[in-house]
Amino acid sequence: xxxxxxxxxxxxxxxxxxxxxxxxxxxxxxxxxxxxxxxxxxxxxxxxxxxxxxxxxxxxxxxxxxxxxxxxxxxxxxxxxxxxxxxxxxxxxxxxxxxxxxxxxxxxxxxxxxxxxxxxxxxxxxxxxxxxxxxxxxxxxxxxxxxxxxxxxxxxxxxxxxxxxxxxxxxxxxxxxxxxxxxxxxxxxxxxxxxxxxxxxxxxxxxxxxxxxxxxxxxxxxxxxxxxxxxx
Amino acid sequence: xxxxxxxxxxxxxxxxxxxxxxxxxxxxxxxxxxxxxxxxxxxxxxxxxxxxxx
Numbered sequence: 001x002x003x004x005x006x007x008x009x010x011x012x013x014x015x016x017x018x019x020x021x022x023x024x025x026x027x028x029x030x031x032x033x034x035x036x037x038x039x040x041x042x043x044x045x046x047x048x049x050x051x052x053x054x055x056x057x058x059x060x061x062x063x064x065x066x067x068x069x070x071x072x073x074x075x076x077x078x079x080x081x082x083x084x085x086x087x088x089x090x091x092x093x094x095x096x097x098x099x100x101x102x103x104x105x106x107x108x109x110x111x112x113x114x115x116x117x118x119x120x121x122x123x124x125x126x127x128x129x130x131x132x133x134x135x136x137x138x139x140x141x142x143x144x145x146x147x148x149x150x151x152x153x154x155x156x157x158x159x160x161x162x163x164x165x166x167x168x169x170x171x172x173x174x175x176x177x178x179x180x181x182x183x184x185x186x187x188x189x190x191x192x193x194x195x196x197x198x199x200x201x202x203x204x205x206x207x208x209x210x211x212x213x214x215x216x217x218x219x220x221x222x223x224x225x226x227x228x229x230x231x232x
Numbered sequence: 233x234x235x236x237x238x239x240x241x242x243x244x245x246x247x248x249x250x251x252x253x254x255x256x257x258x259x260x261x262x263x264x265x266x267x268x269x270x271x272x273x274x275x276x277x278x279x280x281x282x283x284x285x286x
Contacts, residue, residue: 002272035239036239036242037239037240037241038242039249042250042253091256092257099249102245103245205257209260215268219272222275223271226279230278
């Protein structure tokens with residue numbers, strides 16, 4: 001039985017405490033937005049989930065570069081772990097965005113540049129997972145994964161900038177909204193504090209999940225090597 | 233007039249949004265735990281086979 005490292009347990013406790021604090025801030029500290037009402041509270045975790053997703057894809061691209069330089073297997077495991085987390089959180093972002101859009105935009109989905117690029121980004125990384133599974137040789141799979149992650153990362157800044165570059169109805173938090181954007185609002189100091197705390201809390205969630213997912217990857221690698229040794 | 237100035241009633245959408253956030257995160261956490269337990273069992277079994285083979 002593998003024991004959990006002490007620092008991972010500490011990170012678990014810090015993350016759980018921050019998670020509870022963020023929930024309390026979202027529901028009891030941040031004021032209700034004057035026009036959209038209660039659904040605006042989803043915004044704090046919607047943006048933070050998107051941030052974690054993009055952080056995951058960035059980590060994968062960095063891990064890909066390091067893998068290509070060092071050929072060290074751990075970086076392939078890090079890359080896969082980060083992609084998996086990124087996919088989960090971008091999925092949360094897309095679905096919560098759709099739920100928010102229904103009362104605000106009067107539609108669940110529209111092929112707006114931000115929504116379209118986010119959906120494509122999610123599909124690009126879902127394909128990363130699927131294509132990897134089709135390669136048996138671990139070194140080839142890792143090399144393919146590294147190159148794919150680096151090229152696929154182009155979709156991340158493109159998604160982030162899409163609401164700033166193109167005519168879109170999606171509001172932006174940082175920067176100036178497009179003239180036709182719907183659902184933007186001015187943040188009060190309490191809203192801003194809640195938003196920044198949510199971003200920080202989700203960063204801790206990412207670090208915690210990444211560590212745990214890397215440990216899972218290492219264990220899977222160990223099992224695969226033992227099986228190979230047995231079959232030789 | 234008072235009700236016209238009040239925020240829109242979007243509480244159901246808020247509940248749905250948070251249900252998705254907590255639900256997906258919980259499902260992912262459970263998947264990590266299940267996969268971890270399965271792999272741990274697998275490694276233990278492989279170790280046992282190795283020991284028997286020696």
